[in-house]
Amino acid sequence: MLEVAFRHRFPGLALDVAFEAPSGVTALFGPSGCGKSTAINAIAGLLRPDQGRIALDGRVLFADRTNLTPQARRIGCVFQDARLFPHMTVEANLRYPSRWRRGAARDFDRIIGMLALEPLLQRRPDTLSGGERQRVAIGRALLSDPALLVMDEPLAALDEARKAEIMPWLERLRDEIRLPILYVSHSVAEVLRLATTVVLMRQGRVLHSGPLTRILADPELAPQLGAREAGALISATVEGREADGMIRVATAGGPMLLPDLDLPRGQALRLRILAHEVILAREAPQGLSALNVLPVTVARVDGGLIQLSFGNERMLAQVTPRSVKALELLPGTQCHAIVKSVSVLPS
Numbered sequence: 001m002l003e004v005a006f007r008h009r010f011p012g013l014a015l016d017v018a019f020e021a022p023s024g025v026t027a028l029f030g031p032s033g034c035g036k037s038t039a040i041n042a043i044a045g046l047l048r049p050d051q052g053r054i055a056l057d058g059r060v061l062f063a064d065r066t067n068l069t070p071q072a073r074r075i076g077c078v079f080q081d082a083r084l085f086p087h088m089t090v091e092a093n094l095r096y097p098s099r100w101r102r103g104a105a106r107d108f109d110r111i112i113g114m115l116a117l118e119p120l121l122q123r124r125p126d127t128l129s130g131g132e133r134q135r136v137a138i139g140r141a142l143l144s145d146p147a148l149l150v151m152d153e154p155l156a157a158l159d160e161a162r163k164a165e166i167m168p169w170l171e172r173l174r175d176e177i178r179l180p181i182l183y184v185s186h187s188v189a190e191v192l193r194l195a196t197t198v199v200l201m202r203q204g205r206v207l208h209s210g211p212l213t214r215i216l217a218d219p220e221l222a223p224q225l226g227a228r229e230a231g232a233l234i235s236a237t238v239e240g241r242e243a244d245g246m247i248r249v250a251t252a253g254g255p256m257l258l259p260d261l262d263l264p265r266g267q268a269l270r271l272r273i274l275a276h277e278v279i280l281a282r283e284a285p286q287g288l289s290a291l292n293v294l295p296v297t298v299a300r301v302d303g304g305l306i307q308l309s310f311g312n313e314r315m316l317a318q319v320t321p322r323s324v325k326a327l328e329l330l331p332g333t334q335c336h337a338i339v340k341s342v343s344v345l346p347s
């Protein structure tokens with residue numbers, strides 16, 4: 001667990017940042033200039049904040065009388081540009097951190113294998129693609145035997161094809177390495193795929209932090225991720241295949257049908273349901289082409305964004321103020337959510 005609480009004053013901005021990052025991926029998300037990189041630099045020991053306390057697994061990195069050096073903090077950093085040593089081979093770059101971390105050498109083969117770096121070992125950084133360079137940078141960060149991995153916009157300099165290439169490695173990292181990962185990104189798509197916890201920042205402060213699923217389904221907070229992104233991420237498990245090939249999944253709101261995808265029975269999924277893809281009806285709809293209709297209860301009404309609950313899940317529907325009135329939507333109202341489209345993310 002990473003605990004962060006610090007204040008720092010720049011000429012144009014006073015920062016007051018406090019949050020906790022449990023294990024899993026914590027995304028720092030916010031507009032340009034809100035203080036994400038400053039927070040990362042304070043955590044990594046590259047900036048000394050005016051005051052505060054930063055601790056990692058109970059170990060104080062920074063406090064009144066403590067200010068550990070970046071090396072002593074045991075934080076592996078990956079930045080937008082891979083920052084590899086250009087005159088060294090990939091292997092020499094990867095072995096560099098183990099000069100001062102003995103345990104790291106033991107992990108060499110495992111990390112090389114996990115990131116499939118073997119074929120690149122004798123190459124020099126300038127002969128690698130951007131995606132390969134970032135994979136090496138991730139490997140090097142892991143080989144410093146870190147207690148925390150910090151990634152500051154690691155995909156920002158890559159084109160879409162390279163991003164798509166490296167994303168599965170990041171997912172693998174998240175699932176196989178039991179390290180907290182702090183991930184700075186502007187991209188909602190990256191946050192959706194990787195993050196378990198989100199810290200929403202605005203103008204040097206933390207607006208909110210908590211589980212990604214809660215933020216996405218919160219009518220006040222979801223718009224901070226972008227108006228088109230408001231919606232939900234709900235859990236589902238593949239139950240089986242229907243005669244027509246559609247996949248039946250179980251959710252907290254009952255069964256749902258998904259297009260024919262190559263998914264085995266028992267596979268855990270996350271379903272992304274955008275608020276503007278949900279229609280509400282007071283009565284169970286008849287003769288409808290939409291396949292997925294869930295019985296739900298209105299939990300909150302925030303303008304035209306309606307938070308709905310079913311089981312322990314929450315989702316959002318975007319409706320017009322006229323519909324809120326016509327349907328008499330109030331907290332506690334039972335209704336039916338007609339889900340027009342669902343996208344599937346791996347669990």
Ligand SMILES: Nc1ncnc2c1ncn2[C@@H]1O[C@H](COP(=O)(O)OP(=O)(O)OP(=O)(O)O)[C@@H](O)[C@H]1O
Pocket residue numbers: 010011012013030031032033034035036037038039
């Ligand atoms: N060394 C510095 N001296 C003065 N002001 C600084 C310094 N570093 C950052 N700032 C200011 O602090 C604010 C936060 O910057 P920071 O780089 O942390 O934001 P960010 O959220 O990471 O932005 P971006 O997404 O564009 O990287 C900005 O207004 C920036 O101009």
